[in-house]
Amino acid sequence: MTGLKEWQKSGHPARLWRPLPENRVQCELCPRECKISEGRSGTCRMRRNEHGSLVTLN
DSSP states (O other), rough: OOOOHHHHHHEOOOOEEETTTTTTEEEEEEEEEEEEEETTTTTTTEEETTTTTTOOOO
């Protein structure tokens, strides 16, 4: 995802997720259960995979 504002690039550790192979993560917060590649955000755009860990941006 490009065009992030500086405050959107940092976040704090998220809860309700699990690691997947190849530095991907699966968010378990909602029924969508997004599988997120490194450097990408989930459908909600409020959670992001940073170096194989899920962070929340809000």
